[in-house]
Structure formats: C-alpha cells, structure tokens
Amino acid sequence: MLLSKKNKEVLFNPFSKDNPVLVQILGICSTLAVTVNLEPAIVMGISVTAVLAFSNVIISLIRNTIPTTIRIIVQLVVVAALVIIVQQFLVAYDYDVSKQLSVFIGLIITNCILMGRLEAFAMSNKPWPAFLDGIGNGLGYAIILVIVAFFRELLGSGTILGYQVIPQWCYDHGYMNNGLMILPPMALIVVACLIWVHRAHNKDLQEE
Amino acid sequence: MNRNSNTYQILYSAIMVIVVGAVLAFVYMELKPKQDENRANDTRSQILSAIHVAPQEGQVGEAFNKYIVKQYLVDAQGNVTDSSANVAFNVDMKANVKLPAAQRKLPVLVSRLDDGSMKYVIPMYGAGLWGPIWGYVAVDADGNTVYGANFSHESETPGLGARIAEQPFQDEFKGKHLYAGGAFKSVAVMKKGQKTPSGGEQVDALSGATITSRGVSTMLNDCLAPYDPFFKKLQGKTAK
Numbered sequence: 001m002l003l004s005k006k007n008k009e010v011l012f013n014p015f016s017k018d019n020p021v022l023v024q025i026l027g028i029c030s031t032l033a034v035t036v037n038l039e040p041a042i043v044m045g046i047s048v049t050a051v052l053a054f055s056n057v058i059i060s061l062i063r064n065t066i067p068t069t070i071r072i073i074v075q076l077v078v079v080a081a082l083v084i085i086v087q088q089f090l091v092a093y094d095y096d097v098s099k100q101l102s103v104f105i106g107l108i109i110t111n112c113i114l115m116g117r118l119e120a121f122a123m124s125n126k127p128w129p130a131f132l133d134g135i136g137n138g139l140g141y142a143i144i145l146v147i148v149a150f151f152r153e154l155l156g157s158g159t160i161l162g163y164q165v166i167p168q169w170c171y172d173h174g175y176m177n178n179g180l181m182i183l184p185p186m187a188l189i190v191v192a193c194l195i196w197v198h199r200a201h202n203k204d205l206q207e208e
Numbered sequence: 209m210n211r212n213s214n215t216y217q218i219l220y221s222a223i224m225v226i227v228v229g230a231v232l233a234f235v236y237m238e239l240k241p242k243q244d245e246n247r248a249n250d251t252r253s254q255i256l257s258a259i260h261v262a263p264q265e266g267q268v269g270e271a272f273n274k275y276i277v278k279q280y281l282v283d284a285q286g287n288v289t290d291s292s293a294n295v296a297f298n299v300d301m302k303a304n305v306k307l308p309a310a311q312r313k314l315p316v317l318v319s320r321l322d323d324g325s326m327k328y329v330i331p332m333y334g335a336g337l338w339g340p341i342w343g344y345v346a347v348d349a350d351g352n353t354v355y356g357a358n359f360s361h362e363s364e365t366p367g368l369g370a371r372i373a374e375q376p377f378q379d380e381f382k383g384k385h386l387y388a389g390g391a392f393k394s395v396a397v398m399k400k401g402q403k404t405p406s407g408g409e410q411v412d413a414l415s416g417a418t419i420t421s422r423g424v425s426t427m428l429n430d431c432l433a434p435y436d437p438f439f440k441k442l443q444g445k446t447a448k
Contacts, residue, residue: 065211065220066211066220067211067212067216067217067220068211068212069212069217070217070220070221073221074220074221074224077224077225077228078228081228081231081232084232084235085231085232085235088235088236088239088243089235089239091239091243091246092239092242092243092246093242095246095247095249095250099250
C-alpha cells in the first residue's frame with residue numbers, strides 16, 4: 001500500500017498538527033523575507049518543497065552507506081547541490097522571480113526545516129516515506145508562506161499576485177494601503193496571529 | 209566494510225564531491241545559453257527604462273530593436289569610431305571604467321522615440337557601499353538636458369541604498385542640466401540646500417544612504433565627463 005495509515009500521517013501531519021512553522025517554529029527567517037508579495041512566496045514554497053523532497057529521498061537511499069561521523073556534511077552537500085540546481089533553473093526560466101528572491105534561494109540551505117527533516121526522518125526511514133515526509137513538510141511550510149503573503153500583499157499593496165483587487169473608489173474615499181505590512185515586523189505579527197488561531201483550534205497543542 | 213574507518217570516510221567524501229561536481233557542471237552547461245539571454249534582456253530593459261519605455265514581458269528584445277536605432281563608440285574627441293551592430297551594448301563597462309578616461313571606449317546608444325525625438329543613452333558603472341552600481345542616463349538631443357535615468361545595484365542595503373533602483377529617485381533626474389555656463393558640471397547627488405562643488409545642478413540624496421548617494425554622484429561625473437566633446441558637438445548641432 002503506497003498510502004498506508006502511517007504514510008498518510010507522515011504526509012498530512014505537517015499541514016496542521018506538526019506544522020514546521022506554526023508548531024515547530026522553524027524557517028521563520030525566510031517567512032519574514034519573501035512574503036511581501038504572493039508570487040515569490042509561492043515560488044519559494046515550491047522550491048523548498050522540491051529541495052526537501054529530493055534531498056529526503058537521496059539521503060534515505062544512501063542512509064546505510066553514510067559514515068555517521070560525517071553525516072551532517074553529506075546532508076549539507078546534498079542540500080547545497082539541489083539548491084544550486086533550483087537557483088540555476090530559476091535564473092534560466094523565471095528571471096524576475098530569481099532576482100526578487102536573490103539570496104533567499106541560496107539561504108534554503110540554512111533553512112532549519114531541511115536539516116531537521118534529514119536528520120530526524122530521512123536518516124532512519126525508507127525512500128518512499130521520506131519522500132512523503134519531504135512533500136508534507138515542504139507544503140506545510142508553503143501554506144503558511146502563502147497565507148502570510150496573501151494578507152501582506154492585500155493590506156500592504158492592495159493587490160493579489162500583482163492584480164489590483166481593492167477598487168479605486170475605496171482609495172477615493174480615503175482608504176490607504178498599510179505601509180507597515182510591507183515591512184518585516186508585520187510578517188512576525190501575522191505569523192503570531194496564525195499561531196494564535198491555530199492553537200485556539202487545537203486544544204492539545206496548548207501549553208499549561 | 210567498516211563505515212567508520214578513515215579510508216572509508218575519505219573515499220566516501222571524495223566520490224561524493226566528484227559526483228556532485230559533475231552533476232552541477234552539467235546543469236550549468238545545459239542552462240547557460242538561456243541564462244545569458246535572460247541577463248541580456250534584463251540589461252536591455254534597464255536601457256529602455258532610461259528612455260521611459262516599459263515593454264511587456266517577453267517583448268524586451270523587439271522593443272529594444274525598435275527604439276534603439278543606432279549604436280556606436282566615440283573617442284575622446286567626440287568622433288564616432290565604430291558603429292558596428294551591438295557595439296555599444298557589448299562593451300564590458302566594468303573593465304572599461306578602470307582604464308584612464310582617455311583610453312576608454314565611450315559607448316552611445318542612440319534611440320528614437322515615438323514622437324521622433326532622439327535620445328542618447330550613456331551606460332555607466334561605479335561603486336556603491338557593498339558592491340558595484342551601474343546605470344543608464346538618457347540625454348536629450350541638445351547634449352545638455354537629462355531625459356531619464358535608470359540605476360541598478362548588486363547588493364546595496366534594501367530600504368536604504370537599494371532605493372537608487374526605485375522610480376521616485378530616478379525620476380528626479382529628468383530635466384536636470386549637465387552644463388552650466390557652457391562648461392560640463394555633471395549632476396550632483398547631495399543633501400538639499402548644499403552647494404554642489406562644481407556649481408552644477410543637483411538631485412536630492414537618499415537619507416541613510418550617504419555612501420551610495422555619493423557613489424551615484426561620482427559615477428555620473430566620472431562616466432559622463434569623457435563625453436564632454438561629444439555633448440559639445442550635439443549642442444553645436446542643435447544651436448545651428
């Protein structure tokens with residue numbers, strides 16, 4: 001069975017109960033940096049998902065050959081190589097987005113979610129569950145990125161994916177874009193609001 | 209085999225590095241032509257932005273061919289030396305500005321706008337705070353008035369120096385004059401109210417980005433001054 005009960009958990013838990021951003025508070029740096037507009041956030045989410053899924057599979061395939069003393073280095077090399085490939089593809093096929101994301105694609109290497117999943121999951125599981133785990137965690141991260149970027153772009157620039165959604169008559173009647181939404185601190189506050197809502201719905205996540 | 213023996217570890221890392229290196233080299237070679245094309249198109253759209261042309265996505269090449277009607281190099285006396293195709297576009301500005309002013313190639317991109325007026329786009333290259341900055345200034349056919357400017361940077365601080373690449377700053381250059389009393393003065397980027405050392409016109413500097421603003425100012429002066437004879441010729445033409 002490709003999607004046994006255990007595999008389903010591996011795939012879907014990171015969306016909510018085990019979300020890397022909301023519950024484990026990993027990958028916050030890039031959540032602040034690339035969520036001003038929706039498009040780079042989506043590309044970043046896809047890139048992280050791709051890198052995470054493939055590095056999970058690769059590490060899982062070679063997990064029995066890796067010498068334990070240099071395992072972190074091996075993981076880093078695999079992640080770095082995949083990130084460079086993603087970066088090269090972006091420069092070749094989506095130059096504008098690659099310019100907007102600039103250093104943040106390179107910084108996927110330092111995204112704690114990646115090393116965390118490799119060390120905690122891929123090193124001790126078979127390739128297929130490792131692949132699902134990578135997809136799940138990558139998408140769990142991507143969802144949060146997209147939600148944050150949605151609110152920041154809507155309230156900060158009045159657009160969604162670059163299209164004007166707040167009609168002109170609102171501006172004529174005194175509505176103004178909230179310039180604060182474009183600045184990094186508001187990403188933290190939006191993430192905090194998401195965590196608040198999330199915990200309010202999931203009683204078992206609440207600490208005493 | 210003992211996975212923790214030194215021989216195994218060294219062999220393992222060596223093979224890993226070779227495999228990864230080969231894969232990356234292959235990807236790089238495969239994608240390079242496409243990447244070079246994208247970079248060239250980016251440069252083209254920067255040049256077009258200096259003459260206030262914003263082509264649709266994917267039509268940068270066509271718009272460039274439509275508006276940039278001629279390219280040539282001029283020498284230190286303002287005479288055209290080379291007008292082969294794409295000659296100005298292909299000048300490596302980074303290497304070029306390192307030469308003494310008299311030995312530089314001086315590229316000019318001549319553009320004709322929809323209303324028939326001619327603009328002369330001058331590429332420039334200089335240093336910001338963290339890395340290189342570069343730009344394009346379009347000068348009117350009178351060889352004096354700035355029509356538009358576009359600046360880019362590699363790694364200036366976002367929100368501070370990086371604002372040289374934003375429209376409000378670039379718009380300030382429109383209508384400034386490079387000459388005062390018949391002598392080349394450039395345009396200075398400095399605090400409002402200060403007197404420019406050359407006595408020319410000025411553009412408001414960016415607060416919080418002193419070094420970058422100064423870099424733009426130096427770049428303008430350094431890269432436009434060698435064109436003095438060329439501008440004088442243009443001025444002579446329009447005065448007649």
